[in-house]
Amino acid sequence: MKKTTLMTMAVALCCLTAIGQNRPRPTSPAGAPQSSNTPPAAGPNAVNRPPSTGPKAYKQVITEKAITQKGLFNVHKVEERYFLEIPDSLLGRDILVVNRISKAAAGVRAGMTGYAGDQIGDNVIRFEKGPSQRIFLKSISFSERATDTLGMFSSVLNSSLQPIVASFDIKAFHPDSLKKTNASVIDVQDYFNGDNDIFFFDSGTKRSLSLGNALPDRSYIQEIKAFDGNVEVRTVKTYMKMPSQQPGPQQGATGPLTYELNSSMVILPKTPMKPRYFDPRVGYFATGYVDFDANPQGVKRISMITRWRLEPKPEDREKYLRGELVEPAKPIIFYIDPATPKKWVPYLIQGVNDWQAAFERAGFKNAIMAKEAPKDKNWSIDDASHNAIVYKPSDIPNASGPHVHDPRSGEIMETHVNWYHNVMSLVRSWYTIQAAAIDPRARKTTFDDQLMGQLIRFVSSHEIGHTLGLRHNYGSSSTVPVENLRNKVWLEKNGHTPSIMDYARFNYVAQPEDNITEKGIFPRIGDYDMWAIEWGYKWMPQFATPKDESAYLSKWIIDKTSSNKRLWFGTETDPSDPRSQNEDLGDNAMLASSYGIKNLKRLLPNIITWTREPNTDYSEARSIYTELVNQYGRYMGHVTKNVGGIYSSPKTVEQSGKQFMNVPAQRQREAVSFLNRELFSTPKWLINQNLIAEAGVDPVSSIRNVQGTTLARLQNPTTLMKLINAEGTSSTPTYKTQDLFKDLRTGIWSELNTHSTIDLYRRNLQKLYVENLAALMKSPAAAPTGMPQAGPRQIDPTLYDISSIARAELVSLKSAITKAIPASSGMSKYHLQDILVRINGYLKKEA
Structure with a gap:
């Protein structure tokens, strides 16, 4: 929009x-x-009118x-x-x-x-x-x-x-x-x-x-x-x-x-309203302008967070400044669309009211609430003076929480939360895949109203967070030790992520023997959310200007976050920091994903049983299998981002520590070792004969797609360039591009040393590996003359060591394949002979 x-x-x-x-x-x-007195020129919006005769x-x-x-x-x-x-x-x-x-x-x-x-x-x-x-x-x-x-x-x-x-x-x-x-x-x-x-x-x-x-x-x-x-x-x-x-x-x-x-x-x-300046260490949406005065020798971009105007009533200002909770002069009220199915209304209302505790941290009670729309013929959900949660009878599985703000100050003026009916199918799939192993209520195609209501409540709270100005905090879950996600007592107190604004859906790490309850499975408004609302909404009349206020707020951030890592904000826009990812949990992707895979293995053999309904086909079983493979692929993505990863922690000059730091070499080796073990060694647990026979699933394509996506990220010029840059700038040993290819070859081409049979899945994987290497010896296709380039500029591997290392890897692989062919037979031999011809062609073409 x-x-x-x-x-x-x-x-x-x-x-x-x-x-x-x-x-x-x-x-x-x-x-x-x-x-x-010349009239304005006619334009596309001009209105044809007779000559004016003057006011009457x-x-x-x-x-x-x-x-x-x-x-x-x-x-x-x-x-x-x-x-x-x-x-x-x-x-x-x-x-x-x-x-x-x-x-x-x-x-x-x-x-x-x-x-x-x-x-x-x-x-x-x-x-x-x-x-x-x-x-x-x-x-x-x-x-x-x-x-x-x-x-x-x-x-x-x-x-x-x-x-x-x-x-x-x-x-x-x-x-x-x-x-x-x-x-x-x-x-x-x-x-x-x-x-x-x-x-x-x-x-x-x-x-x-x-x-x-x-x-x-x-x-x-x-x-x-x-x-x-x-x-x-x-x-x-x-x-x-x-x-x-x-x-x-x-x-x-x-x-x-x-x-x-x-x-x-x-x-x-x-x-x-007095603006509050944006700070990248707290996740708010922002709006801004170019200030020609702020920099005497240039210009400066000024950014302001978007937030509601919450101020005490005049008669309560002294109470507020004494630290007493007071009601705001104008609370934030959401109305529920009258078209909403009645059984979901209480859960949507609760999802809004859950934020009241956060605003109490900012000094306001009853600052936010939801109500059913008035039964008044003059009341309209379209009226921009009303905030509403709008129900849309749509097959789109989504929800969104946009807002409209005053561009002069960032003050949010109104919002309409969009709740699409089919978001229920989305959260049902999420919960089935991520929680069915530990919650028996998720082991059926239709959830009971209480469970679905709680899922709707979670979605409502998340989207309301956006309407309050909060962005996604993809890094929040990374502050939680993985083993705490299996600790029932700890989870009951803290939840599995400090922020409902994270994309950490449900606790997929917990195992059946941990006996985790709903409080340890569901997201909830947590420590970060409370802190972010306090930082954004605390009324500070003692500061006359936003500039004066920002100095105090910056020190507040330093003091609070240095003593409580759960308040850390990890942006949703960082492509390099493995701590800031959607759909992930915990401080170690390899360990968290291992637990997640254990639960997927428990789920898969039961898909047909848990989705069986009288007089229905197996489409639901196919859908759940697809979602399961997608979840497995997410785990691989969480691990892969560690390779070439860069930790990024925005700081001001007053803070100690590094703002940018390469992911330690040992953590990157751990990531590649995990991928060799859990993905590149064929995940045969995904090959289920009942699902193939009854639901017609295709594990060959599924496994190839996950392996191909992961390999493409590992062998991508951007990933390899980050490894090269780390090697050239770090004062400590790093994980090098050569190390990556050596470790991948050990896992993906192990049959060359053992002379064992290369099965269909491994043959597909090895072909992908060689094709990616060949691509690294070419310049990216140039855009047609005069055409703007879409997206970020592609890295040309031929301008760096990338193509040199790729060529060396192909030469080394050629030698190993040549030695292995005489001891091979059947499809393994045909495959290796084909790979050898391809390598020779690539090397000759790029010589």
């Missing part, structure tokens, strides 16, 4: 004056900014037939036309526009986009008076700022003129006097009846849904409703569908598509 453009001014109280484009300008006698008397425009609603803007409906009454006090004020699908077109989806409740755009706008008795609508960006009125301020002002996206003739003034106006009446009928990316689909979402032009004869305004802090615009839009570029039944299809859309105009605070 389109994100609100980044940041803005905070006012003088927050030690930031207004951004350049908001600085007052000289005005004409009539009160309008001095400007050319108020009662001539807003007649006795008018149906009027009072609110942020007074809304008038006169016969079939809608008018907005814009108070002068709101001219120049920042207004957040949030657009959502209220009712979706039948049968049209693009991944997770296109459902009722989906956000399809957001913008910040301002209404301003223009020349010739007009009101201009501007789209506002806060991506660049300066506060020095004698320096960069004027330059930023001159380079940041905000675009006028629409112009409206003033039809009347209110009160009915041209000399003492306090509101301007504009006709918005044509603008809202048309199509634009301010109030409807943004261009990206439109493309993803293959929507063309709106059809005006089949589009109309359903209603416009006024509230104290917002105005809601409900429209019906019919678009011509364009041929889709995505394969599937909709590809090439055209025709009309009708949506009901809801656009919310929400007034942003006149005084923005």
